Amino acid sequence: MSFSATLSRELLLAWRRPAEIINPLFFFVMVVALFPLGVSPRPELLATLAPGVVWVAALLAVLLSVDGLFRADHECGALEQLLTAPQSLYIPVLAKLVAHWILTGLPLVLMAPLLGYMLHLSEPAIAVLFVAVLLGTPTLIALGAIGAALTVSLRSGGILLSLLVLPLYVPVLVFGAGVVTYAANGLPVSGVLALLAAMMLASFVLAPAAVAAGLRISSGN
Amino acid sequence: MIWSTLTRWYHQLGSPRYFYRFSDVVLPWLWPLALLVTATGLIWGLAFAPEDYQQGNSYRIIFIHVPAASGALLGYVAMGVAGLVNLVWRMKMAEVMIKAIAPFGALLAAIALITGAIWGKPTWGTYWEWDARLTSMLILFFLYLGVMAxxxxxxxxxxxxxxxxxxxLVGVINVVIxxxxxxxWHSLHQGSTLKLVGKSSMPPEMLTPLLISMLGIYLLFAVSVLWRARAELLWRERKSAWVKELH
Incomplete structure (x- = not known):
């Protein structure tokens, strides 16, 4: 009940302000495009850099988008209403995370293969990149939401959020970029993809509870 | 019997006033003891322990490096436990402890990184190597900085x-992963020499001073935490009756 209500509310709100969905995607593409300009357009060099570059850009795009996850609700008072409601905060938070993944994670997932192609990744590596980003972005959003919940009431949330959350992103980056390099070298990838999936499931089960606790702390009750 | 004593202690130390008096009793002998143990361990390790047959004298940095690294890890776990306690029981003292632990833990992580780099130069031929343990210590350092920020x-x-x-608390779960x-991803660091269970692959002439300096660093950590917690308590409770009675 509260899951579908929150989900449809989030999607409707985003639908009415579509720029907020597009911006993280533009950011993602631009950051990746800076690397060939800054490093070198040599295909073999770009292909070795590609997994890390795409992952770091995706990580930053998620981080920036997650900063505003609870801010609007905090400012208009909707968050207070949620906190004082008799139901558990877990389900609405889970719905918000799912909605946020559909709105910002999914576009990144769909764009990743194109960027992989532009960076001269081989075809099997592009396929694995797609799956890895698909499995990894939910984890990034769930972990970022914990930081967003803790910093929602602070003026200078953005830079602080990245200090809190970036160290937590290390495993996703290591496995996500590592598996693409594996694929590029023709090594088996299913084990590492399973680890990424495990991290996604664990973070989506546990993070809403931490986010709910963080929101209660930030609102001071 | 033991359990009930432990729970009573736990509840008593959760009270700021009781904690303050407890630290009054403990600190005057704890800090000289901590300095003495650390000095013993370091002097023994740096001057009297035998030379390593392969690394010569450069291995001696482990008498600082290993205690600092283990102290930094232990401190972070302690913060996670305090975080859990605070989440469940909303204990004021747990909040004070987290704030008191973070700076010294970050300092130890920094010392571990710097001594690791100094040791890396003669042994690996480079100050910085993206080795697994160095990198996870760096991330631990970042996690400390995040908490402090x-x-x-x-x-x-x-x-x-x-x-x-x-x-x-989130960080502790994450630090394992x-x-x-x-x-x-990438490992160059030697395997663990110290083992809780089983035989350590280190001769006792080297192991004893190492364990003593580890104990010394832990005691210094405790002293630092108690001192910081006292200062924080005085500030937080400045309007309460027991603080006013102090002077």
Whole structure:
């Protein structure tokens, strides 16, 4: 009940302000495009850099988008209403995370293969990149939401959020970029993809509870 | 019997006033003891322990490096436990402890990184290598910085303490995954020499001073935490009757 209500509310709100969905995607593409300009357009060099570059850009795009996850609700008072409601905060938070993944994670997932192609990744590596980003972005959003919940009431949330959350992103980056390099070298990838999936499931089960606790702390009750 | 004594202690030390008096009793002998033990361990290790047949004298940095690294890890776990305690029981003292642990833990992580780099130059031929353990220590250092930045950013001390507690709890779970992910990623560091269970692969002439300096660093850590917690308590409770009675 509260899951579908929150989900449809989030999607409707985003639908009415579509720029907020597009911006993280533009950011993602631009950051990746800076690397060939800054490093070198040599295909073999770009292909070795590609997994890390795409992952770091995706990580930053998620981080920036997650900063505003609870801010609007905090400012208009909707968050207070949620906190004082008799139901558990877990389900609405889970719905918000799912909605946020559909709105910002999914576009990144769909764009990743194109960027992989532009960076001269081989075809099997592009396929694995797609799956890895698909499995990894939910984890990034769930972990970022914990930081967003803790910093929602602070003026200078953005830079602080990245200090809190970036160290937590290390495993996703290591496995996500590592598996693409594996694929590029023709090594088996299913084990590492399973680890990424495990991290996604664990973070989506546990993070809403931490986010709910963080929101209660930030609102001071 | 033991359990009930432990729970009573736990509840008593949760009271700021009782904690303050407890630290009054403990600190006067704890800090000289901590200095003495650390000095014993370091002097023994740096001057009297035998030379390593392979690494010569350069191995002696482990008498600082290993205690600092293990202290940094232990401190972070302690913060996570305090975070959990605070989340469940909303204990004021747990918040104070987190704030008191973070700076010394970050310092130890920094010492571990710097001594590791100094040791790396003669042994690996480079100051910095993206080795698994060095990298996870670097990330631990970042995690400490994040907790400290969060405490500094939130003006209300109770809210800051609770937020830092939640963050360090999440961080503790994460630090385990970080460790394994980074090890899988790239490892150059030698395997663990110290083992809790089984025989350590280190002769007793080297192991004894190492264990003594580890104990010394832990005691110094405890002294630092008690001192910081006292200062924090005085500030937080400045309007309460027991603080006013102090002078």
């Amino acid at each position: 969060l405490i500094n950013a939130i003006p209300d001390p109770r809210q800051a303490g609770r937020a830092a507690g939640l963050l360090s 970080v460790k394994y992910s980074v090890e899988w």
